[in-house]
Amino acid sequence: MKVNVAFLTTRDNRGDPQIGDCIVITFDERFAEVQRKACIVIDGGYTSSKVALKNYLALEQIKIIDLMVATHIDNDHISGLKAFLIDYVKEKNGRKNKFELRNYWGPAPKAFEPISITEFASYIPDANDLGIEELSFISQSVDENEKLYDTVKEILAENHIFYPSVRVRDYIPEIFESMAIDILAPDKQIPDDKIKGQRLKEASLGDDLVFDLEIDLTDAVLKEKVNAAALENNRTANNQSIVIKLTPLDDNGQRIASCTFLFTGDAEKESWEFMIPRWGSELESELLKVSHHGSRTGTNEAVLQIVKPKYCIICAGKNRHGLPDEDVLKMIDEKNLKIFCTGRNPKVGESPCTGNRILRKCPRWDNVNKKHIKETIIFEVDTNAPAMTYSGNPCGFKRRNVP
């Protein structure tokens, strides 16, 4: 069986690589109905990534998305999915759009609901000192997303099999015959309204606001308070990340343990503190989507020791958050693991193009002159090959020797 795992370069609306996850997994599946490629989409980056996602799916000749996973409610994971759903999945004027969605796992649509001004104020310490005008200003901008919220709700809740906020113990019917999916986190389900303050983050990231909400906080005091509230909420949201492990199954339904993929969303320390004792060696995976864009709260020695990855993918481009963290890159580099970054400017591990991995510039990309996808990293895995081979296209790196 062939499995393709593509880590798309996510960009902001100015076209610069940014933090943000957008991952597409395609594989041969023995669906009863017809032989076709199965497709899982995990997260969708910022809004503009909808184009990269659409282009990539078209390139892979995918028409049906069997499973869409929105790991958590942060914009760098979910905005692109929302935009994709609205532009390319929603039925318009009775005419079917390009893609059909079969299953969705992720935050309930309620999590996208705009927050009221009272609610908004409740997340900010000393909100009363700030003056209602400033708060209204932010709240109104957030409210502009209301239409978007309604549309997403409609698409997800009415037209598709819908499992909001999946957790470790939830019963989820099997979707695939040739791929096992294990849900490793989150453990608890925090009510959506408790993490909704996360939306503050959208209103608090200075430059980043431009991408999604067009808000600029010029008031330094307000900005500081909003940031403090956002940071707290952000951590809660990140630790709600759906973490899944994919393991291909052979013809007898047995797991191919040498070929495993771990997708961690933005899981931070607290989530790992649950996962490591709970799952132990079950966390072992060949390929690790490094959590939280390579932040030091997303990865530590204990994580690398238990997961034992060979390949580490960091979904980050140039960004103002300073991710990936230099210490995390060093930690991975010292273990001689291969690091890939979806954007430019990695600080350590100048070239990942050494070792026994076959690396080549994927020829099919030459014919596709789409700036949105040319830096995408693709792992191609053949589970029947005697030794698993990967090929990728980490264009963001300066290469030394490309075999």
Ligand SMILES: [Zn+2]
């Ligand atoms: Zn993120």
Ligand SMILES: [Zn+2]
């Ligand atoms: Zn996050």
